[in-house]
Amino acid sequence: MKGLLLVGGKSSRMGEDKSEIVFRDGLTQRERGVQLLELVCDEVFISVAEGDGDGVIADAFGNVGPLGAIASAQKHDPKSAWFVLACDLPLLEKGHLQTLADAHTAECDATYFSSATDGLPEPLCAIWSPTTVSHVLESIQSGKRCPRSVLKNLNGQALPSPGLWPLANTNTEADAIEIRARLDGSTNEKTITLSYFAQLRELAGTDLESHRTHSVTPAGVFEEIRAKHSIPLKRKGMMVAVNGDFTDWSHQLTEGEELVFIPPVAGG
Incomplete structure (x- = not known):
């Protein structure tokens, strides 16, 4: 089995190269991702949009995203199984990768975790x-x-989700705040009030609920309610308000605040 670390994204929402951010162990996300894959793979490659050199696989199918990176790795070696890993998963541990590696068999087209949200x-x-x-x-x-x-x-093998946070991507600054809070142990449990409107009210089955959370931002809470109520909507295009005032997703939540998520309004 060979490993493929995906670092070729534009990181446009983060505003900086996600693969070069240091979250833990003094390692960039690129370095830590390679280190994790080396524990379960015979050889590890880095997927990039462009470039060459030892241990690098450039996109061979143009700008088609992660699927193009996977296809490029398979073109490089179509006879090996590829352990594909995004670089921006700071809370992922060796044990999670080992679980997948141990469960995988040649009879399976793929082995993966089920998403905690959907x-x-x-x-x-x-x-x-x-x-x-x-x-x-x-x-x-x-x-x-x-x-x-x-x-x-495909004929894949789905393993139970390891939980919401091990597979949480760091796509935005709000995501980074949530990850760092969990890594440094600075989270604390609090109760907030959630108000739902429009499509969210229908999906949640209520217009108001009390919510206990360790999340430190509205972004973290939204991921929790996505999992809780199986909400298919994502944050992109959505607005958030705290105590009646619009704010951004990185707002630092405190005890007793009221949080409102406002989905995009359809129609014209």
């Missing part, structure tokens, strides 16, 4: 068998770029 496959911490090569290529050629959709149609 139960669907987590494609960027997953093992892709050689039997997926044709499926990945066919998806790219048909203009479909979602690796999760590919996994949904």
Whole structure:
């Protein structure tokens, strides 16, 4: 089995290269990701948009996202299973990777965790068998770029979710705040009030609820309620208000605050 660390994204929401951020152990996310993969893989490669050199696999299919990176690795070696890992998972531990590696068999097209929020496959911490090569290529050629959709149609082995936070990506500054708070132990439990409107009210099945949380930002709370109520919506395009005032997702929450998530308004 070979490892593929994905670092080729633009990091546009973060505003800086996510792979070079240091969260723990004095290592950049790129360095730590390689270190984790080396514990369970025979050889590790870094996926990049462009470049060459030892241990590097450049995108061979253009700007098609993570699925193109997976296809590029499979083109490099179509006979190996590839352990694909996103670089921006600071709370992921060796044990999580070992669990996937131990569970994987040659009879499975893929082995992956189920998402804590929607139960669907987590494609960027997953093992892709050689039997997926044709499926990945066919998806790219048909203009479909979602690796999760590919996994949904394969003979994959889904493992129970390791929880909400081990597979939490650091896409934004608010995400980084949540991750750092968990790493340095600065979280504290608090009660806040959640008000739901429009589509969120229908999905949550209520317009008001009291919520106990260790999250330190509205971003963290929203991920919790996504998992709690199986909400398919994501933060992109959504607004948030605290105590009646619009704010950003990195607001520092305190005991007793009222939080409102406002989904995009449809129509014209």
